Amino acid sequence: MPGIVVMVALVAMVTVPATALDGPRPTRLGWQMYSGIYVAPEVTVETAGGAVLDRPLEDIVAALRPWPDYADAVSRHLCETEIGASSVRFFREDPAVNEVIECNEF
Amino acid sequence: MQRILTRTIDARPLAAGRILIGFASLPLIVEWSKPLLRAASTQYLAVPTLTGLPPLTPMLAHLLIGIAAIAGVAMVLGIASRYSSWTVALTASAVILFDQQTYTNHLLLMALLAAYIGMSEAGSAWAVGSRRGAARVPYWPCFLIKAQITTLYAWTAISKINPEYLSGAVLEEHLRSWLPFSPEMMQFLAYASIFCEAALAVLLWVPRVRILGFLLGAGLHLGILLMLTNTAPLVLFVLLVLPAYLLFLEDEIYRGHLMGASALRGWPPFRRVNAAIEASGALGVKS
Numbered sequence: 001m002p003g004i005v006v007m008v009a010l011v012a013m014v015t016v017p018a019t020a021l022d023g024p025r026p027t028r029l030g031w032q033m034y035s036g037i038y039v040a041p042e043v044t045v046e047t048a049g050g051a052v053l054d055r056p057l058e059d060i061v062a063a064l065r066p067w068p069d070y071a072d073a074v075s076r077h078l079c080e081t082e083i084g085a086s087s088v089r090f091f092r093e094d095p096a097v098n099e100v101i102e103c104n105e106f
Numbered sequence: 107m108q109r110i111l112t113r114t115i116d117a118r119p120l121a122a123g124r125i126l127i128g129f130a131s132l133p134l135i136v137e138w139s140k141p142l143l144r145a146a147s148t149q150y151l152a153v154p155t156l157t158g159l160p161p162l163t164p165m166l167a168h169l170l171i172g173i174a175a176i177a178g179v180a181m182v183l184g185i186a187s188r189y190s191s192w193t194v195a196l197t198a199s200a201v202i203l204f205d206q207q208t209y210t211n212h213l214l215l216m217a218l219l220a221a222y223i224g225m226s227e228a229g230s231a232w233a234v235g236s237r238r239g240a241a242r243v244p245y246w247p248c249f250l251i252k253a254q255i256t257t258l259y260a261w262t263a264i265s266k267i268n269p270e271y272l273s274g275a276v277l278e279e280h281l282r283s284w285l286p287f288s289p290e291m292m293q294f295l296a297y298a299s300i301f302c303e304a305a306l307a308v309l310l311w312v313p314r315v316r317i318l319g320f321l322l323g324a325g326l327h328l329g330i331l332l333m334l335t336n337t338a339p340l341v342l343f344v345l346l347v348l349p350a351y352l353l354f355l356e357d358e359i360y361r362g363h364l365m366g367a368s369a370l371r372g373w374p375p376f377r378r379v380n381a382a383i384e385a386s387g388a389l390g391v392k393s
Contacts, residue, residue, distance in 0.1 A: 002111050002225075002244070002246050003111055005107070005225065005246075006107075006110065006111070006246055006249065006250060009222075009250050009253070009254075010250075010253060011311075013253060013257040014257065017257070017261040017264075017265075020263070020265075021265065021272075025265055025268060025270075026265070028206075028209050029214070030212060030261060030265055031258045031261040031262045032211075032261075032262070032265035033262055033343075034264040034266070034271070034275070034276055034277070034280060034334075035262075035268065035271055036270050036271065036276060037270065037275065037276055037279050038266065041310075044366065054213060054222045060143045060150065060151050061150060061151045061153070061207060061208040062142075062144035062145035062150040062151060062152060062205060062207045063140070063141035063144065063145075063152070063208070064207075065207050065209065066204060066208065067209070068153040068206045068207060069331050070151075070153070073151055074151060074152055077151050099296075
């Protein structure tokens with residue numbers, strides 16, 4: 001039994017972080033401490049009346065991390081909670097993000 | 107492989123590892139409880155890691171915090187060592203699984219190391235109710251702790267090989283503002299840190315050069331603590347890697363001489379250290 005445990009653990013130590021190499025850094029499960037700089041996208045809500053409201057991501061989420069795909073969850077949340085919201089925009093210069101999610105998609 | 111599975115070691119370095127990991131788990135609770143409680147509340151957005159888990163409620167979050175705190179203290183004291191270590195590992199795993207935003211590298215590392223301690227007989231020494239004397243315990247969980255830390259060094263080095271890190275920009279972002287480093291020095295530090303981490307992954311396993319690994323590891327972690335901002339998680343990280351260093355040190359003593367096969371064995375200070383350790387029978391070894 002210990003032999004199997006040691007083998008499985010060794011294989012996991014070598015293979016799991018390898019799967020995390022593909023994609024932006026840092027991410028989870030890859031021991032990628034200090035391997036990159038995470039810049040959170042700016043989030044704005046556009047209302048039906050045409051107003052554009054800044055909604056900082058760190059005020060919405062439980063903790064700002066590079067790995068969650070916040071777009072769907074945050075836009076759904078803002079569309080439900082912001083009165084008169086028509087769309088939610090995620091914008092970042094580098095690496096480039098410019099995504100607009102219409103509230104009527106939910 | 108057979109030697110890894112059949113060898114035994116003095117329980118005390120492993121017990122020291124149990125105490126360090128259990129101790130590190132306690133301030134880690136403070137770190138992960140904030141995002142966990144936020145995710146459990148209705149005021150902040152939760153991002154579950156897995157679907158199909160029971161909903162994360164404030165009561166469940168408080169229960170996890172309470173269990174982790176009790177188990178962490180029990181792990182330090184060596185009370186029901188296996189169970190308390192596994193409880194620490196499983197509560198940390200549950201926290202990671204409940205919400206993506208609770209994940210940190212040191213939380214995962216702590217969960218893995220606590221699991222390896224849970225597989226070991228680390229409660230045979232320096233534990234409440236343990237018998238006095240130097241018990242011998244199976245080596246293979248210690249091998250897993252050492253392999254975990256050295257593969258971590260290797261992957262950390264590999265993940266840093268990217269244009270952003272090599273430019274020095276990442277270090278510049280995290281470096282203490284009073285350090286007067288030029289962009290060229292940042293670049294040099296970036297390359298040097300990758301070299302150190304990659305070298306540590308190898309040096310600690312090679313008896314002839316292990317002493318260089320100890321010195322390099324001490325220099326790397328001390329340098330990180332002195333030069334980078336946000337020190338608290340970095341201190342926790344040192345507490346988590348320290349058990350592996352203690353176990354590599356035990357390896358040196360197991361081989362009979364602390365510096366016996368190293369390139370520096372003739373150096374008088376190391377000769378004196380060897381002699382002192384052998385004379386005292388520290389860590390259960392007497393020549």
